[in-house]
Amino acid sequence: MTIDRRTVTQLAADLRARKVSSVELVRACLPRIEASQSSLNAFVTVTAEQALAQAQAADRELAAGRGGPLAGVPIGHKDLFCTAGVRTTCGSRMLENFVAPYDATVVARLQAAGAVMLGKLNMDEFAMGSSNETSYFGPVRNPWNTDLVPGGSSGGCAAAVAARLVPAATATDTGGSIRQPAAFCGVTGIKPTYGRVSRYGMIAFASSLDQGGVIAQTAEDCACVLRSMAGFDPRDSTSVDIPVPDYLAGLDAPLAGVRIGLLKEFFDTGLEADYERHVREALAVFERLGARLCELSLPNIPRSVPAYYVVAPAECSSNLARYDGVRFGHRCRNPRDLTDLYKRSRSEGFGAEVKRRIMTGTYVLSAGYYDAYYLKAQRVRRLIAADFERAFAEVDLLMGPTTPTTAFALGAKSADPITMYLNDIYTISANLAGLPAMSVPCGFVGGLPVGLQIIGPHFAEQRLLQAAHRFQLETDWHARVPERCA
Amino acid sequence: MALTRAQVEGIAHLARLELDPAELPQYEQSLSRIVDFIGELERANTAGVAPMAHPLPGLAQRLRADEVTERDEHDLYQRNAPAVASGLYLVPKVIE
Amino acid sequence: MRGFRSAAHDTFVGSDRGGHRRLARGDSLMNIHLGTPVSAEAGRRQGDAWETVIGLEIHAQLATRSKIFSGAATAYGAPPNTQACLVDLGYPGVLPVLNAEAVRMAVRFGLAIGAQIARQSVFARKNYFYPDLPKGYQISQYELPIVAGGTLEIVLEDGSRKRIGVTRAHLEEDAGKSLHEGLAGLTGIDLNRAGTPLLEIVSEPQMRSAREAVAYMKKVHTLVRYLEICDGNMQEGSFRCDANVSVRPAGSEKLGTRTEIKNVNSFRYVEKAIQYEVARQIELIESGGKVIQETRLFDPDRGETRSMRSKEEANDYRYFPDPDLLPLELEAAYIEAVRAELPELPDAKAARFSAQYGLSDYDAGVLTASRELADYYEAVTRTVPGQSKLAANWVMGELAAALHKDGLEIGAGKLSAERLAGLLARIADGTISGKIAKEVFEVMWASGASADEVIASRGLQQITDTAAIERAIEEVMAHHPAQLAEFRAGKDKLFGFFVGQVMKATQGKANPAQLNALLKEKLPG
Structure with missing residues (x-):
């Protein structure tokens, strides 16, 4: 079976033109997914029957000249978006058999737009990880080199898109979980502004940082999918009631005069030299497109990672308290008493990294430490947000590397949590400040993809997508496919 | 700052986690590393800076109308429950 | 203990005594003595030597149709878990959205006690594990409550008035219920109540006796029903109370170590529980022991409080702002609009009744003990003008007795104000005597007939020929x-x-x- 390289945009057009049917696409995708599982392990659940039924329905709509903007387009969902009747595991033993009785808003919206769900994508357990090694269902492997990690936590999403198992996938980003795997796998990912995409039905890791987004082959595809999933949701109090612009409409607008800031702090000693070279070459492309570059310093950015590793675990420790073996999720056998039920259910259900973060969060919120850690981190967070605000008074976009290095080997960083945490050193600050950010493929080092990160002010998704799209019109990094998948 | 074993055990209890004695040293070590790492924040000058709990400035809580919109779906909702009887979720005896 | 039972206790009449006549005064004390180790001798000494300090935390369930953060119904008594939706169950992925009516009700209460309404208040998570708490945290307000700093006035034993400060009132969600019966050594969890809106009303520790505490609690009870923000049904748990109790040597400024008596759901039990707890603490201290700060439970069968050990360990609630909810911001115009809708409040209504209807303070107090009663009384007087005292006597006398006998509330509609007024009109115009009127009343109560029908059919009309x-x-x-x-x-x-x-x-x-x-x-x- 030859690989389908068509983008979401092309597929949607071909489906509408009846050049291909949704059932044909799904029938083509399913065996490829099956075949990839042993090497990539990108899926936790494949929903073959449901996908075919949805595809048939989409084909009927299309035949009748109806159907939403994504009618018949197959996609995958990160396995933390609740899907009615299909298990949602969050990559955890805790939810190994959990079947949500409802659809996440994102799932419902994409379904309403006509998208066909092929299955649920593997991820770090409860989205806690940067390598996809914490999944209870086993690590996902990087399609560019299966000895390497795909990044995390949306590793299954990035790997699936990179291997062209699906044209696009929903994903989430709490500290870089869309951008870092997108960079490692050579695909395009967008984390929108906090509040842009509903969190209803998206199983929480850290509520003030989590944001749903898209991983796809191109910025245009990101725009296409995001347009259908974004928007106000009355069921999410943190969802913002601002109309969603047509992200596709402004994509071709020229970049002349756009001011781009280079974050000095992102070009630090931790950045690999070859990685940096590619990022600077990408910046030169923008310059050629008429953008103006300048260097900026945001002095509080280096404190992002420690601030994040207070705030995120604090919220996670509370968010994950509901997994107690009573109403859903794993329950230990023969609990002696209530405390035993809680402790063993949770200890058996959660993996080591999740436990570590729950304990970190419990510690920073506990009596005597709250001010020193939690409140302090939230103050630092404001400093970081203020840094960005000052920067966006001077520039339209900030750019830099997505990660300090290309993908690393499985097991290389699992011994020491801090080494792993520092992988997100360039991505975390956007989450703390709630800013939209993307990762766009911008080169290869040793056969491994390099990611360019683009950060914008709140609700500037259109500007980000436009910049990324213009860049992708000039380059073909995003169009490259791992040899083993080709 | 190194966390003591007793502290780690205390945190685990508060979080209702049971740590295997064999795993304890590993958690003790990694949590101490993390506490050291986040302790770096202490050096930030945050005098007069208000804590920021939400990433978007100036947003206020939205209110919903007081309407009953949910129906009884307990059969469906309890399909995920490990132990139920007569519509109740079951837990080991709670002593007050 | 007996030292506390001063003569004043026996003559004490609460600020709103009329509404709760079933609450027998005095009798409760006897039961306590059976269970308490305090000797009469010790009791007499204590009366002079110790001062009691009480603060109350009252939980009033707000009378909204739906829950505070979900669209599930709040009706009482539904089969287990049939009114617990995904949000109430703490299902993965679901999120809370705040009920506008719960906010409006909290503001009504704050305005009624002259408190500050916070222009910005914040919901926090109180983290602890308990089976009736589905998310492992309760959404409550911690550092920035919606209501702060009001006052309520109670009437003391000697008829004087005392102002009790309300430190704060905050919105939070109720927990579910644990059921222990018939489950073979297991506990069953019903989460229908989970997410019901509560207004927690926290007093200053300004009450000095169980009686004062009860008078304060009744005052709040009357007020929340006036405001129509709580049905006040204590049997169903709509209105319940935690009492913080400590004792200190008379004249001392420093507060003693307090205990918290949890979830007492009747006025009588509050009084008994506090009295028992005060005696226990004094006895403990006088015998050389120390009061431990702890949570205690009142056992109404034994008239005792006992330590709730299960709630003792590691009360580290790790409060932090709930990231799923944004700060609640209230505009001045909104607050003023709520103020404009406030009904006439109990104290103001009682004063007006005295002045307008020529009633004694006592009668005015009784008739304004609930809004329904006051409205009923006013409807009667409107229909038979100039007979306000006759109306007061009948409403507080025959009608109250009949309601009590049948265990009914005035709002049950058994005898409309118009029908009672019809009877009073026949007394006033001399058609029947007061004595015959009582007979007519009984028939009216039993049959639903009007006074004139009863008088005519039974030939009870006075002979004036x-x-x-x-x-x-x-x-x-x-x-x-x-x-x-x-x-x-x-x-x-x-x-x-x-x-x-x-x-x-x-x-x-x-x-x-x-x-x-x-x-x-x-x-x-």
Whole structure:
């Protein structure tokens, strides 16, 4: 079976033109997914029957000249978006058999737009990880080199898109979980502004940082999918009631005069030299497109990672308290008493990294430490947000590397949590400040993809997508496919 | 700052986690590393800076109308429950 | 202990005594003594030596249709877990959205006690594991509550008034219920109540006796029902109370170590629980022990409080702002709009009743103990103008007794104000006597008929026809010649005998004034 390289945009057009049917696409995708599982392990659940039924329905709509903007387009969902009747595991033993009785808003919206769900994508357990090694269902492997990690936590999403198992996938980003795997796998990912995409039905890791987004082959595809999933949701109090612009409409607008800031702090000693070279070459492309570059310093950015590793675990420790073996999720056998039920259910259900973060969060919120850690981190967070605000008074976009290095080997960083945490050193600050950010493929080092990160002010998704799209019109990094998948 | 074993055990209890004695040293070590790492924040000058709990400035809580919109779906909702009887979720005896 | 039971206790009348007549005063004390180790001797000493300090945390369930953060119904008594939706169950992925009506009700309460309404308040998570707490945290308000710093006035034993400070009132969600019966050593969890909006009303530790605490609690109870923000049903747990109790040497400024008595759901139990706890603490200290800060549970069967060990360990709630909810911001215009909708409040209404209807403070207090009662009374007086005292006597007397006997509330609609007014109008215009009216009332109560129907069908109309009364007198005189002779011989006391006989002969219907006049005329011969 030859690989389908068509983008979401092309597929949607071909489906509408009846050049291909949704059932044909799904029938083509399913065996490829099956075949990839042993090497990539990108899926936790494949929903073959449901996908075919949805595809048939989409084909009927299309035949009748109806159907939403994504009618018949197959996609995958990160396995933390609740899907009615299909298990949602969050990559955890805790939810190994959990079947949500409802659809996440994102799932419902994409379904309403006509998208066909092929299955649920593997991820770090409860989205806690940067390598996809914490999944209870086993690590996902990087399609560019299966000895390497795909990044995390949306590793299954990035790997699936990179291997062209699906044209696009929903994903989430709490500290870089869309951008870092997108960079490692050579695909395009967008984390929108906090509040842009509903969190209803998206199983929480850290509520003030989590944001749903898209991983796809191109910025245009990101725009296409995001347009259908974004928007106000009355069921999410943190969802913002601002109309969603047509992200596709402004994509071709020229970049002349756009001011781009280079974050000095992102070009630090931790950045690999070859990685940096590619990022600077990408910046030169923008310059050629008429953008103006300048260097900026945001002095509080280096404190992002420690601030994040207070705030995120604090919220996670509370968010994950509901997994107690009573109403859903794993329950230990023969609990002696209530405390035993809680402790063993949770200890058996959660993996080591999740436990570590729950304990970190419990510690920073506990009596005597709250001010020193939690409140302090939230103050630092404001400093970081203020840094960005000052920067966006001077520039339209900030750019830099997505990660300090290309993908690393499985097991290389699992011994020491801090080494792993520092992988997100360039991505975390956007989450703390709630800013939209993307990762766009911008080169290869040793056969491994390099990611360019683009950060914008709140609700500037259109500007980000436009910049990324213009860049992708000039380059073909995003169009490259791992040899083993080709 | 190194966390003591007793502290780690205390945190685990508060979080209702049971740590295997064999795993304890590993958690003790990694949590101490993390506490050291986040302790770096202490050096930030945050005098007069208000804590920021939400990433978007100036947003206020939205209110919903007081309407009953949910129906009884307990059969469906309890399909995920490990132990139920007569519509109740079951837990080991709670002593007050 | 007995030292606390001063004479004043026995004469004490609460600020809103009328509304809760079933609450027997005094009797509760006896039960406690059976269970308490305090000797009479020790008790007498304590009365002078110790001061009691009480603060109350009242939980009032707000009378919204749906829950505070979800669209599930709040109705009481549904089968287990049939009113627990995904949000109430803490399902993965679901999120809370705040109920506008719960906010409005909290603001109403704050304005009614003259408190500050926070322009910005914040919801926080209180983290602890308990089976009735589905998310492992309770959404509550911690550092920035919606209401801060109000006052309520209670009436003390000696009739003087005392202001009790309300530190704060905050919105939070209720927990579910644990059921232990019939489950073979297991506990069953019903989460129907989870997510029901609560207003937690926290007083200053300004009460100095169980009686004061009860008077304060009743005051709050009356107020929340006036405001129509809580149904006040204590049996169903809509209104319940935690009492923080400590003792200190009289004259001391420093507070003693307090204990918290959890979830007491009747006025009587609050009083008993506090009295027991005060005695226990004093006994403990006097015997050389120390009060431990702990949570205690009141056992109504034994009249004792006991330590709730399960709630003791590691109370580290790790409060932090709930990231799923944004700060609640209230505009001045909104607050003013809520203020404009406030009803007349109990104290103001009682004052008006005294002035407008010429009632005593006591009667005005009784009649304004609930808004329904006050409205009922006013409806009666409107229908029979100029009879406000007659109306007060009937509403507080016959009507209250009948309601009590049948265990009904005034709002049950058993006897409409119009029907009662119809009866009072017949007393006022002389159609029936007060005595006959009681008979008519009983029939009306049982049958649903109007006063006029009862009077007509039973022929209870007063006899005002002079000739008819004269005929009855003459017959009685003819039947009792001996008594008549004695009367005429100077035995004046027999006048009453003849009144009685004529009344008997007329089935009580003779107009008493006319009867008197005619007897005076005819008996002397």
